[in-house]
Amino acid sequence: MILAEIPASVGSCHQLTILDLVDNRLSGRIPVTFGSLRVLELLMLYNNSLEDWKSPLLERLRLGNNQFTSKIPWTLGLIKELSLLDLSGNSLTGEMPFQLSLCKKLTHLDLDNSLLFGPIPFWIGSLPLLDELKLSNQFSGYLPRELFNCFKLLVLSLSGNLHNGSQRPEIGKLEPLNVLNLDSNQLPGPIPPTIGQLSKLYELHLSQNSFSQIPVEIGQLQNLQTILDFSYNNLTGKIPPSIGTLSKLEMLDLSHNQLTGELPQMDEMRSLERLNFSYNNLQGK
Known part of the structure; x- marks a missing residue:
């Protein structure tokens, strides 16, 4: 070639x-x-x-x-009119430069699938117009509280990182959110009940974490459509009956957990195309 x-x-x-x-x-x-x-x-x-x-x-x-292999150049922060920055699928290294916080017109920031590390910076919360944020890399530490000041976010993807600490209850502040992907992190503890406030969600990915409990508020996500994936966690207890009211949902995956009790009633789940409850301790009536 x-x-x-x-x-x-x-x-x-x-x-x-x-x-x-x-x-x-x-x-x-x-x-x-x-x-x-x-x-x-x-x-x-x-x-x-x-x-x-x-x-x-x-x-x-x-x-x-x-095939970019360097750090993200700080000079990008000098582009004051920048509204969309897509550097995904490269081999970028280092931390995110603080100067990107000067790009106040950013609406779309996609740094997926590189080799960036360190904490997700707190200054992300100072980008008031951000509606799409994709940071699947090697970030670690806690999710910064300031992240949940991005009130216009429609898509938030932080999969494949090394986050720890409980998922913040502030997640419920991101009410416009359509897509939330926190797959393949190290997030422990119960899934926060405030997730039920994300009424516009149609896609929710929380697989391959260490979550321990599904909140009953999951039934409030009546616009969930494409997928609800809680597989490969440490979920225990019963499946909330409210999950059976998600009438628009097409795919539900709760496999590879430690769920017990009876299968939920699913009479209202008329859109369901794929269902996976395998590798649990469930029983029929």
Whole structure:
């Protein structure tokens, strides 16, 4: 496979507002001449083999699925108009730079599937417009309380990290949330009852943690549709009968736990397509 570099001459196209080079065979560094593209609003370069970049003045920056191996450059914090930043699917290392907290117009931050570590920074809560946050990496420590000040979040994905400490009850403050994914962490204790306040949720992933109890408030999530996955936890006790009222739910997975008691009534679960209660201690009536 022949790989080609992006020609520096592209930086001479001073009227460019959109540049889309997605899914090609481009390699090398993004030319420094891109810094002269002053009216560029959208740069999409994901699914290439690019190695490094300089930060042009942009509103939306998509650099997912490349071969970046350095730290996230602090200079991204100088792009005051940045509303979308997608660096997912790279091999970025280090911690998230504090300077990203200066990007007050960020609505979409996707750093999934890299090698970032350290705690999730408290300054995430100072990004008031954030509606999509994806940070599946190697973060550790507690979930910062400030995270739950992002009241406009629609999608929150923190799967595959090394979080510990009980899940914060403040989760109920994120009322607009549609998708919550906390799979594959080390979160212990009961699932907080305040999760029942997330009435707009249609997708909930809490598998592969150390949760111990399902709250009865789970039945308040009447908009759950795509999936409810509590598999591979340490759940004990009975399945709350309220779970059987989730009439829109298509997939329910409570497998690989220590649940006891009878199977819940499921007369109202008319949308259910996949059901997995395996590897528990349940019994029929």
